[in-house]
Amino acid sequence: MSSSLKRPPLLIKGNEAIIKGAILAGCKTFFGYPITPASEIAEAAARDFPAAGGTFIQAESETASINMVYGAASAGVRTMTASSGPGISLMQEGVSYLAGSELPAVIVSIVRGGPGLGNIGPEQSDYNQIVRIGGHGNYRNPVLAPATGQEMCDLTIRAFEIADRYRTPVYLMADGFTGQMMEPVSFPDPVPPLPEKEWAVRADAESRENLISSIFLEHDQLEEHNRKLQRKYKEIAANEVMVDDFLVEDATILVVGYGIMSRVLRSAVRAAREDGLKVGLVRPISLWPFPSDHLEALAEKIDRIITFELSNGQMVEDVRLSVHDSVPVHFYGRMGGNVPSAEECLEVIRRYAAEGGK
Amino acid sequence: MSSAPVYKPFLQRADSFYDTFQRKSGNKEVTHYCPGCGHGELHKMMAEAIDDLDIRDRTVLISPVGCSVFAYYYFDVGNVQAAHGRAPAVGTGVQRSRPHSIVISYQGDGDLAAIGLNEILQAANRGEKMVVFFVNNAIYGMTGGQMAPTTLPGMRTTTTPLGRDPRLAGNPMRMCELVAQLEAPIFVARGSLASPKEMKRTRKLVRKAMEMQVEGKGFCFVEVLSACPTGWGMTPVDAQQWIEDKLTPHFPLEIFVDKTDQERLEYVTPESPPREKLHEVLGIEADTKTMPAANPDPAHANPRIKVAGFGGQGVLLLGLGLAQCGMMEGRKVAWLPSYGPEMRGGTAHCHVNISEDEIGSPLVSRPTVLVAMNQPSMEKFEGELVPGALLLLNDSMVPGQPSRDDVDVVRVRATEMAEDLGNVRAANMVMLGAFAGYTGALNLETCLASLDTLIKRTALIDLNRKAITAGFEAGRKARG
Numbered sequence A: 001m002s003s004s005l006k007r008p009p010l011l012i013k014g015n016e017a018i019i020k021g022a023i024l025a026g027c028k029t030f031f032g033y034p035i036t037p038a039s040e041i042a043e044a045a046a047r048d049f050p051a052a053g054g055t056f057i058q059a060e061s062e063t064a065s066i067n068m069v070y071g072a073a074s075a076g077v078r079t080m081t082a083s084s085g086p087g088i089s090l091m092q093e094g095v096s097y098l099a100g101s102e103l104p105a106v107i108v109s110i111v112r113g114g115p116g117l118g119n120i121g122p123e124q125s126d127y128n129q130i131v132r133i134g135g136h137g138n139y140r141n142p143v144l145a146p147a148t149g150q151e152m153c154d155l156t157i158r159a160f161e162i163a164d165r166y167r168t169p170v171y172l173m174a175d176g177f178t179g180q181m182m183e184p185v186s187f188p189d190p191v192p193p194l195p196e197k198e199w200a201v202r203a204d205a206e207s208r209e210n211l212i213s214s215i216f217l218e219h220d221q222l223e224e225h226n227r228k229l230q231r232k233y234k235e236i237a238a239n240e241v242m243v244d245d246f247l248v249e250d251a252t253i254l255v256v257g258y259g260i261m262s263r264v265l266r267s268a269v270r271a272a273r274e275d276g277l278k279v280g281l282v283r284p285i286s287l288w289p290f291p292s293d294h295l296e297a298l299a300e301k302i303d304r305i306i307t308f309e310l311s312n313g314q315m316v317e318d319v320r321l322s323v324h325d326s327v328p329v330h331f332y333g334r335m336g337g338n339v340p341s342a343e344e345c346l347e348v349i350r351r352y353a354a355e356g357g358k
Numbered sequence B: 001m002s003s004a005p006v007y008k009p010f011l012q013r014a015d016s017f018y019d020t021f022q023r024k025s026g027n028k029e030v031t032h033y034c035p036g037c038g039h040g041e042l043h044k045m046m047a048e049a050i051d052d053l054d055i056r057d058r059t060v061l062i063s064p065v066g067c068s069v070f071a072y073y074y075f076d077v078g079n080v081q082a083a084h085g086r087a088p089a090v091g092t093g094v095q096r097s098r099p100h101s102i103v104i105s106y107q108g109d110g111d112l113a114a115i116g117l118n119e120i121l122q123a124a125n126r127g128e129k130m131v132v133f134f135v136n137n138a139i140y141g142m143t144g145g146q147m148a149p150t151t152l153p154g155m156r157t158t159t160t161p162l163g164r165d166p167r168l169a170g171n172p173m174r175m176c177e178l179v180a181q182l183e184a185p186i187f188v189a190r191g192s193l194a195s196p197k198e199m200k201r202t203r204k205l206v207r208k209a210m211e212m213q214v215e216g217k218g219f220c221f222v223e224v225l226s227a228c229p230t231g232w233g234m235t236p237v238d239a240q241q242w243i244e245d246k247l248t249p250h251f252p253l254e255i256f257v258d259k260t261d262q263e264r265l266e267y268v269t270p271e272s273p274p275r276e277k278l279h280e281v282l283g284i285e286a287d288t289k290t291m292p293a294a295n296p297d298p299a300h301a302n303p304r305i306k307v308a309g310f311g312g313q314g315v316l317l318l319g320l321g322l323a324q325c326g327m328m329e330g331r332k333v334a335w336l337p338s339y340g341p342e343m344r345g346g347t348a349h350c351h352v353n354i355s356e357d358e359i360g361s362p363l364v365s366r367p368t369v370l371v372a373m374n375q376p377s378m379e380k381f382e383g384e385l386v387p388g389a390l391l392l393l394n395d396s397m398v399p400g401q402p403s404r405d406d407v408d409v410v411r412v413r414a415t416e417m418a419e420d421l422g423n424v425r426a427a428n429m430v431m432l433g434a435f436a437g438y439t440g441a442l443n444l445e446t447c448l449a450s451l452d453t454l455i456k457r458t459a460l461i462d463l464n465r466k467a468i469t470a471g472f473e474a475g476r477k478a479r480g
């Protein structure tokens, strides 16, 4: 998933690529509170947003950050924040309000080790609170999971497009390695000037009638609002699935992983192929909507699936829901900031391969 | 919240009030507030000021969570409803996004002084351009009469059934006095709705705070002692008297800060650069030089490199140099620094992949090359090397022998060579050159050209050129 590779690339950290991408996408405001391993994003924003004519504010907490984002989104400008584990937990009320008030915003989560204070190592243990919703109410939010430096830029831009198109908060979910890693990134042109949002409260005569709110006192009204949201989520689910396949055509074993984990799996799959094992990799790029139909279709041709995560097994539940019981779905996870090596993953693949066909 | 009987507090409706309250269910002629509630009175004062100042179009009202959650039923201005306690943060977002907006944060005492205490103080401290109207009715109205931070000692609420005991539940918080401690607010005042006389005074405070917004002067805070007959269990008339008799002695009616005549340094959002300049402003103009690709020995066509040493040896920069050169020669590259606790103890390492194909794991778990800048780094990582790998040692700092006998050991006196050139810190670039010279994986010209990107201080470029060249020669010689 690389955009215009016309420009010669630049070696840059993933965390920085997010901010450059956001500004090229026309994002005007960044509100954030420091937390490792997401602080670098705020630091990059503090430097680049004012230089680009935007606003950076270091908020007093993640609670305040997300509510500043709520205000900026209400006012109709592209806006974002970035945080990690504990900070994302604190934001959840605000994300629910964004969803309820149908406000577009981008939330970057550089997931760290948990629970509690945990550590700053790379984990994918916030899948549940981010992908399966951490706030209250009947909502969903798109989640994009970059795995390369280029995607840190491109998917940030895509996140703003999805957010505006559907009036929804969108997460970009990555980890400390993808943030710290430097890879060549070629940056696209800035987006053309964005049209004003008709529904926004823009502090002018045309928008005076507008109201941003998530409160619906009457049960029927709120049910109707919720039904409208669900129709929107259906549309997103139909249109916004992103997935990347590697050597799946003749595969008998599928490995599934996202983000940094998928990079390790790519190496493991290559090594497995050298061993003569027919292994392919499916990498969900959108975690919601999850590429369920894609996995379901592939499941017909394979013997088993092994899901790898830096967690206790969270995405694997979506994998299982996707393929029902048509094939065995195994899980291998590491936690605490440990990223398995390609060799370690290859061992796991070999072990299951030895069990043979279904 | 009790159901509202028919009650119409607005004798003459301001223009910035809707004629009928279409957003409200039920009777669209009357407000949802209880008889004698102070919210309606304050609304009226605000609406009059908005009218008089002719700022309806520019005004954005942030309504809180509390009985005034529905303030947007009434005000014909831009309306945003906020989460409990967060109106000042939401207002910050609006104001910073639309600098010409006039932002009103309207809040109750639970909203502002309990759950939202941080947001109000921080917005005040930043001097956000907004006016906060703080309705102090010493109770939680909406949720049915629980204790507020402003509840008086001994006052009975549903959560202080025996009366508020300061030993258990603290004393009433005086918010004006707290906000007045900060530098930025330009106007902090407390009014009351206890009597026509006090209302007249309060109307003036409201008006002044709104005027200051029109002039873009800064953060204004107006607290209003207000009746909640329902929460207090009183008639509207008794409630007004109670404000005078009980509330006012605790909450003095004063102007605590008035800096409205003073000049104030103002933050001005910078101009946006023209679109075609944006890449330059962001430091991402594509100036990467493309260099002819080297023709490496097949063993080093797709090196997976670990670079290690102690902090200060420029290990990360050396790794970055390798990646930068690979990229300039048109290959895929990835660089990953050691991270978190790994960085402690004064050692550093990084992972570098250079490859013809898409790079899988950026983590180098089985290196084909280890560049060890000192003895401990060799000892720590040599075990990871694949058989036949290159072990490139800084001979100056690695006196011992590796334990591996199945790898290709190359020694370069990098620290001494750098010292001879005038600066030991260039040892990393000696090793960069040595890697290129020995493996043929990168051209010398590329290594030299990469310095334009790697080295920020131009004065150091010449030294580093020499270091790379010397290292390259040493590497080539070692190859034989």
Ligand SMILES: Cc1ncc(C[n+]2csc(CCOP(=O)(O)OP(=O)(O)O)c2C)c(N)n1
Pocket (backbone or CB within 6 Å): B065, B066, B067, B068, B084, B107, B108, B109, B110, B111, B112, B135, B137, B139, B140, B141, B142, B143, B148, B228
């Ligand atoms: C996070 C959260 N916690 C609690 C509530 C419940 N709640 C709604 S209003 C309110 C108190 C309102 O009191 P106050 O701010 O004094 O306003 P009043 O109703 O007296 O005008 C509370 C606790 C909520 N909506 N959200």
Ligand code: SF4
Pocket (backbone or CB within 6 Å): B001, B002, B032, B033, B034, B035, B036, B037, B038, B039, B067, B137, B141, B142, B227, B228, B229, B230, B231
């Ligand atoms: S409960 Fe109190 S604050 Fe709420 S509307 Fe009634 S009188 Fe007003």
